[in-house]
Amino acid sequence: MGRICLAVGVGVVGAGCVQAGPTVEEQRAEGQALYQAQCVGCHEVDGGIGVRLTPQLLTGYNTAQALFNYIRFAMPYQQPGVLAEREYWAIVAYLLDARGVTTLTQPLDSGFAPTVVLRRSP
Numbered sequence: 001m002g003r004i005c006l007a008v009g010v011g012v013v014g015a016g017c018v019q020a021g022p023t024v025e026e027q028r029a030e031g032q033a034l035y036q037a038q039c040v041g042c043h044e045v046d047g048g049i050g051v052r053l054t055p056q057l058l059t060g061y062n063t064a065q066a067l068f069n070y071i072r073f074a075m076p077y078q079q080p081g082v083l084a085e086r087e088y089w090a091i092v093a094y095l096l097d098a099r100g101v102t103t104l105t106q107p108l109d110s111g112f113a114p115t116v117v118l119r120r121s122p
């Protein structure tokens with residue numbers, strides 16, 4: 001997958017490293033911070049104008065790619081598309097994990113996300 005330098009750290013492209021992407025944990029942590037800063041105010045508070053992002057709602061998107069596509073196209077509502085692609089991936093990864101929709105075995109990206117099928121937990 002071209003990720004031969006995970007041990008080197010976040011975003012560090014050192015000698016001989018092709019690309020050091022985030023680990024699953026790093027991506028989720030970044031997503032959590034971004035979600036708190038960018039999304040919670042509308043989606044997780046009483047009186048917020050966005051609906052609660054429940055597991056049922058998230059699985060309705062069918063794949064992690066489809067959820068990403070919507071969020072990147074439409075959110076945050078007041079300023080869609082303002083975040084970096086990496087940040088949108090992180091938010092989606094965090095949401096899927098935090099809502100118990102799926103346990104990611106590798107960081108989300110455009111290669112992996114179409115294969116991540118979202119199913120309701122039994």
Ligand code: HEC
Binds near residue numbers: 040051053076091
């Ligand atoms: C300013 C308030 C606001 C902020 C900030 C915001 N949203 Fe939303 N969100 C909305 C509203 C309003 C809708 C309904 C939009 C519509 O139906 O056109 C929505 C819809 C959504 C939906 C689709 C819900 C469905 O019914 O399928 C998702 C997913 C979502 N937001 C995720 C996010 C994420 C992730 C962030 C942070 C990056 C975010 N939103 C930030 C207000 C907000």
